[in-house]
Amino acid sequence: MSGRTVGWYVHHHGSGHATRLRAISRHLDEPVAAFGSMERPPQLPESVTWTRLERDDGTEPGSLPPQVLDPTVGGLLHWAPRGHRGHRRRLARLVEGLDRHDVGALVVDTSVEVTLLGRLLGIPTVLVTQPGARDDAAHAVGLAAATRVIAPWPAGLLEPAHLARVRDAVTFTGGISRFEGRRPDPVRSGSVLLLAGGGGAAVGGDDLRRAQDATPGRDWRLAGTLGDASGRWVDDPWQALSSAEVVVSWAGQNAVADLAAAGARAVVLPQDRPFGEQHATGHALRDARLAVVRPSWPSPQHWPDLLEEARHLEPRWERWQVDGAARRAAQVVHEVAEGGAA
Known part of the structure; x- marks a missing residue:
């Protein structure tokens, strides 16, 4: 030292x-x-x-x-x-x-x-x-x-x-990203991960359940805590993150870096933060075609098309320079x- x-x-x-x-x-x-x-x-x-x-x-x-x-x-x-x-x-x-x-x-x-x-x-x-x-x-x-x-x-x-x-x-x-250099797991067909972090979101367990009900045949998992304190903190979500066919995530800097490290096909939903931090990041991801971006949690009927759109992305995440x-x-x-x- x-x-x-x-x-x-x-x-x-x-x-x-x-x-x-x-x-x-x-x-x-x-x-x-x-x-x-x-x-x-x-x-x-x-x-x-x-x-x-x-x-x-x-x-x-x-x-x-x-x-x-x-x-x-x-x-x-x-x-x-x-x-x-x-x-x-x-x-x-x-x-x-x-x-x-x-x-x-x-x-x-x-x-x-x-x-x-x-x-x-x-x-x-x-x-x-x-x-x-x-x-x-x-x-x-x-x-x-x-x-x-x-x-x-x-x-x-x-x-x-x-x-x-x-x-x-x-x-x-x-x-x-703390996951820089880690090897991804094989993708599980039909799997969806909601990467929620430590809370602070305008999304609760009922929102997740309605999305699940609207997408039969999709295997949803939750890593992190939602705004109503549902879910649980996961110390190391790498396996779930890297193996998910589609990841749904907020637009915090660490979350986006982790998406890039995993090469994820993602739906990114910026959450309200001071100074519009996450919405600014969401605009950048949308303009670079790195993720499907929506300004808020979608209505249940929109989830099937969103997941299909994300599943067919070919994001050049190397542009995020992790x-x-x-x-x-x-x-x-x-x-x-x-x-x-x-």
Whole structure:
């Protein structure tokens, strides 16, 4: 092991940020000091230490909900609720950990406030960005404060406007998948996988049952949790993903990268996220003819034709550039940690 320690902030919304840490950190020579709100994610390399941070989004005893505590500072930031002890303790623990580990670079996946905090401490930062209409003041200041920016998708297929003003600092790595390089299983004829991730969807178990009823002869499986908490988390869905004749998926960055790693024929249904992130990705997939894309969960009568359309796709998923993407991201982090981009 060599080089200065890399700090790494993991956002707590969804599981994709922790999954990306796991994929990239395997290609780093530097030790990593990671920070996040959840328990230590599984399967992190031994070179990664984990510090759990206090939550900053709960209502504290005797206080108002953080949503009414001017969390955006009038639109300047995204989340800094005034007078919230959890928020203050969270940042204080983060500062203490960054100092104790003497980090040479801080990867932020993703938070404007933590990017600014790192820069105020004099630490070079690598900001992992996301698609969508991120032209607000907070994103502008976060991007300006970052030393380098990682866009975990391919250039050319998806180039959001907010990156134009920092284009020289951006590295489009391609889609980062934990499944890069794994061999797919044989396809099971008639099989359909709903790849639902960790929840946060406007789709429930009843929607899935109606789709199943409308497509007799199709063997549907569910990997992940739906919006009504039906289903179950699957630590490693590779076998089901790579063997499905058709995959139905949301349009999160990790999900799309996993579809590309599997060479999947897919129906992609973007879910509502801040700044239209998934819908922007869905438009890119549709325009590149990599997947059948619809803006929301289809009515039952549309499912037979959708699955047939997806089954006959010949998607050129190599255009999503999964091969080598995690290593390219690690190279950016290494360069900043070593001072090459300071």
